Amino acid sequence: MDTRSLQLLEFHKVLGSLADLAVSIPGRLACAALSPLSDPDMLFRRQRLLAECLELRRDAHFRLTEFPDLAGLFPALGNESVPLDLDALFALQAVLTQADEARRVLAPAAPSPGSPGGVRPLLREMAESAPAPHKTMAALARCLSPDGGLRDESSPELFSARAEIRAVHRTCTRQVRDYVQGQGLASYLQDDFITISSDRYVLPLKSNFKGRIPGIIHDYSQTGETCYFEPFFLVEVNNRLQELKKEEREAEARVLAFLSGLCRQEQDGLAAFSRLLVDLDVLLACAALAEAMAGTIPDVGPDEPVRLPGARHPLLLLAASDPSRVVPQDIILEPSQRALIISGANAGGKTVCLKTLGLLALMAFSGLAVPAAPGCGLPHWRKVFVFLGDEQSLEDHLSTFTAQIRHLSRAWPQVDQDTLVLLDEFGAGTDPAQGAALAQAVVDGLLEKNAWLAAATHFPALKAYGLSKPGVRAACMLFDPAGKKPLYGLAYDQVGASVALDVAREHGLPEDLLVKAHKYLLMEGADSSSILDRLNVLALRKQEELDELAELQIQEKKKTVAIRERYEKRLAALLDEVRETSREIARSYQEGRLGRKQAQKALAEAGKRLIEENAAVSQPSPGDSAKPSSPDFDGLKPGDLVHLPGWNKSGRVLDKDPKRRMVKVDLGGVCLWVDAREVAEASGREAKKAGGGWSVKSASDQGGQSAVVSAFVLDLRGRRADEAVAELAAFLDDSVLKGRTQLEIVHGKGTGALRREVHDFLRTAPQVASFRLAPADRGGDGMTMVELG
Incomplete structure (x- = not known):
């Protein structure tokens, strides 16, 4: 880079x-x-x-x-x-x-x-x-103490030396106390405790008593009022202390060497x-x-377009006391576009917009999040070349124009399809006509190299170029025509006026000079400000309408999500209610309160109620802009994937009724007859989601083609008898509710006890029309096949 x-x-x-x-x-x-x-x-x-x-x-x-x-x-x-x-x-x-x-x-x-x-x-x-x-961590934990030294337990030698040093301290303390009390020397001492000087135990003796006690003076305090005095009876003890201190230092050195060796290993x-x-x-x-920065991780890849909605300059954002005052920009190019030409007022935000694009690209390629809205993305540019503002150099004897040309000439051989070029007022600093022509030629050359570019300009010719050139998109910085102040917003497919005279007036230039400048502009016939003002007003109005539409879209999405949540809650509650009703019907039949036909009729009514109430509360899927097209009824065949918008589910066609123009659809275990007009074609994404629930078996017909049948399996192997019967009862209720006609109950062979319990229950179940053991090639007496009536 x-x-x-x-x-x-x-x-x-x-x-x-x-x-x-x-x-x-x-x-x-x-x-x-x-x-x-x-x-x-x-x-x-x-x-x-x-x-x-x-x-x-x-x-x-x-x-x-x-x-x-x-x-x-x-x-x-x-x-x-x-x-x-x-x-x-x-x-x-x-x-x-x-x-x-x-x-x-x-x-x-x-x-x-x-x-x-x-x-x-x-x-x-x-x-x-x-x-x-592990070895180093364990050794450091054992040897280093919280007070910044080595623990006594670091080595036996260190433990022994320190234990003797503590014993010497206790001995010295006792001897000094006995000596002071026995000789009545308390009034001679500056303090009533011993201290250490030069690694030797000494007494803080008042200087005017230094000749009263036999011993050695080691040092004086800064004021000279205290001398540090070693009585002769402590000399031998202090000598032993010196030996122990030496042993301690040697033991510590060995511990440090040991720890250093572990670190090297x-x-x-x-x-x-x-x-x-x-x-x-x-x-x-x-x-x-x-x-x-409330940043987003952008999508970066060779096929990504420039897509930076809500982009904000990170340095402005981080420096702002109120981040909401940093105006976001939507920096967006269509997939077929590789260049952006920005025009508009002086100090209107063009350069900031260019810098935002370049800086967000550098951040994205460095693995940082960028201050932009979710869904942002960028091509992976390997090179970024920037030509910004006044690059005049007095040391190198370069004018603004010359400096721009020199830098561009050096970068030109490296420009390719993986390059972003940012041009700020390129061609300025020379004759405007020649500068504009050169800028257009440079943009042409960059496009021929298939490079990406963004340019800010005041040249009318380059503004027109941005509106007319394929692969180039024009944009302008919005300007408040009433207040004569920039709004810092970016509007696309528009060009903006430079409004130099308005900016000069805003910054205090005398009015008489501005009047003369306007006259000269009229004399040259170059005053297109009224047209551009009109375009700016239209662009501002368009942007306001787009903002309103975006806000309305957000509100509508929220409403749709709320409706969908209410619908799903209602549907879940309805399913629970119908399941409970079917269980109550089954219990009533088993207890003799309902006859077989009454129970079957009640279960059928419960299933019908589920379908009717679902149709009454169902809503289109969120985000569906149009009703999906219905497939050709005659072209539908068993096994085809279809989508039911009213249920927001996809499933497979099991059967057709040409007379009533209805199809039977398996929605992951729920089989329904629905009007063909309520069936839509399933998309690829929906096809992957189709199915689920109890496993659906497929069998081969005589022609070798795969045919879908409504067979569902319940595996009871390993259950206790009471658990198996309870699960079987719930399975039968659920199967009747969902329109199943054939079931397979896997109970295994074993001793036959579980098979007998299953058969005893099936004989009394009102939902069961008949049952039999499976053929030998499909499980034999380890599985029972059930027909529901």
Whole structure:
């Protein structure tokens, strides 16, 4: 990616804002080093990781805290003669502890049933790819104490030395107390406790009494009023203390050397854990930035058009005290278009619009979310070249025009179909006619190279070019004709006036100068402002109407969703009600309160009521703009997939009634006769969803063709007798309700006890017309075939 373009688009400022959201120094450095990716697979992976991190932040399962930078530790591990010091080991422990916690959260050993390993697979893979340095973590936990030193238990030698040092302290304390009390020296001491000077126990003696007690003076306080005095009776004890201190230091050195050796053995694991934590810090910072900007992860691919609805400049958004005041832009090109020509007033937002497109592209290719509405997408440009504003250079003796030409000439050989070029006022700074002609030629050349471009211009010729050239789309920045102020909105298929005189008036230029300028404009015959003003008014009115229509569309979608939810709730309640009714009818028959024919009639009425009430409350599917076309009745045949809009379900045709022009449809276990006019053709998506419920068997007819039959299977193997009978009763009720005619009950062979229970129940069931054992080739006495009457 062209570094000059990155600088002009201020991509580094976006990375600076990203770095501020990281919790660690290495994380901030890694954020600042992010760059656009040219490999589509790497970009897709980074986007998926960002999506998983957004879920992680929303779940609030894990938060990183600040951790130290280990950049200087790994080179030190290369020198085996120098052990790591305590500061380095504590820094390492802080990183390893937090990385281990992150690893447990991202790749749990036993995921909960609701969130198996596939919930965040890439984060899990990233965590599992970092080998844990178990030996080093265990050793650091055992040896390092919370107070910043080594634990006594780090080694037997260290434990023994420190135990003796504590014993010496107790001995000194006792001897000094006895000596002071015995000699009556309390008034000679500045404080009533002993202290340590040069690793030796001493007494804080008042200086004017220093000759009263035999001993050695080691030091004086800053005021000179206190001398640190070692009585002769402590000399031997202090000498022993020095020996023990030496033993302690040697034991500590051996522990540090041991820990350093473990670190060298598991250096790969230490580096992997450190990288894991830094990478996670960067990803969580990217997720935090996405939330701060209300960003969306865009679709990026070679076949994606430019589609950035509701795009906002990220730096304006992050700097605004009220983000809602940043006006969004819909930067959109049709699939056949590769160029956008933007015109409009000075200071109307043209350059901001170009920068927004370029900066959002750089963010998208770096794996960041972009401040745009859901559904946004961009082609994967490998190169972005930017030519913005006044590029005059006094040091290089370049005018604005010359600087633009030089930069374009250098970039021209690299431009191809994977390039975005942003041109801001290209051709300015020279004769307007020649500059406009050159700008048109450059746009022509870029289109011939099949490159993508967006240009902001004041040239009338380039404005007309944008309206007339195939593959190019014109747009203008909206301007309030009444208030003479820019609205910063973007309207398509329109051109805008430059309104230089209005802008000059707004910024205080004397009115007499503006009057003269207007006269000169009329004299040259170049005043097209009235026409462009009219076009701007029309564009503004069109945009307002589009905004109103969009708002109405959102409201209608909400209403449709609400209607659909009410319908589904009502349908579910109706199904529950009819099921309960059918069970009550079955119980009444079994208890003798209803006869066989009465029960069958009541069940049939319940099924009829279900169909009628569903037809009364059914609504078209949300999003259906037109009623799907009905298939040709004569062309329908058993096995065809169809859609029933009234039920919002798809199923297979089982049978036809030519006389009544009705078809029998299996909706995943529910068989219905419906009018052929209520049947629609099933789309590919609906075809995949068709079916479900109890399994549908298929048999082969004599001609070898597959024929669909209304046979449904209930497998009772492994059930206790009472469980099997209860499940069979519910299955029969459901089958009658759904219009099934043939059932298969799998009970297995075994001892035959379950088969007898099933047959005893079927003999008394009012829904059953007949039943028999299956043929030998279909299960024999392990399955019973049932005919419903």
